[in-house]
Amino acid sequence: MRPFLGQAGAVPPWDLTDAIDRGDAAAALGALRRMTQAGERHPLQVMAILHGHIAAMLRLDGAGIADGEAAAAALGRDPKRSAFPAKKALEQGRRLGSDGVARAVGLLAEADLDLRGAKGWPEELVLEVLVARLSRLAPRRRR
Numbered sequence: 369m370r371p372f373l374g375q376a377g378a379v380p381p382w383d384l385t386d387a388i389d390r391g392d393a394a395a396a397l398g399a400l401r402r403m404t405q406a407g408e409r410h411p412l413q414v415m416a417i418l419h420g421h422i423a424a425m426l427r428l429d430g431a432g433i434a435d436g437e438a439a440a441a442a443l444g445r446d447p448k449r450s451a452f453p454a455k456k457a458l459e460q461g462r463r464l465g466s467d468g469v470a471r472a473v474g475l476l477a478e479a480d481l482d483l484r485g486a487k488g489w490p491e492e493l494v495l496e497v498l499v500a501r502l503s504r505l506a507p508r509r510r511r
Contacts, residue, residue, distance in 0.1 A: 387503070411494070471505060
C-alpha cells in the first residue's frame with residue numbers, strides 16, 4: 369500500500385478559515401483534523417485562530433470601512449502588509465451580516481466553555497461541532 373500524501377501534514381490556518389467562510393464543512397473538518405493531528409496544534413491554539421478570525425469581522429462590523437487597506441488600519445495592522453486578510457475579514461463579515469457575526473461570537477463562547485468541561489465532550493468533538501456550526505453560518509452561493 370502506498371500512503372495518500374494529500375492528507376498528511378499540517379495546514380496553514382487560512383485553510384481552515386477559508387473553508388469555514390465558503391461554507392464547506394467537509395473541507396473545514398479535514399483542515400481541522402490535519403491541524404490537530406498532523407500539525408499537533410492544541411485545541412486552544414485552534415480556538416485562538418478562530419477567535420482572531422471572528423474578532424476581526426466583529427471589529428469591522430458596522431464601521432463603514434470601504435476597502436482592505438482601511439480595514440487593515442482599523443484592525444491595527446500595516447495596510448501595506450495586511451490588506452488582503454483584512455479585506456477577507458471585511459467581505460466575510462458583510463456576507464454574514466451583523467446577526468451572523470454575533471452568532472459566530474456566541475458559538476465561540478459556547479465552545480470555549482465546552483472545552484473547559486461544560487458538556488463533558490472530548491476536545492476533538494467540541495472543535496468539530498464548532499467548525500461545522502461556523503461553516504453553516506456562511507451564506508450559500510449560487511452556482
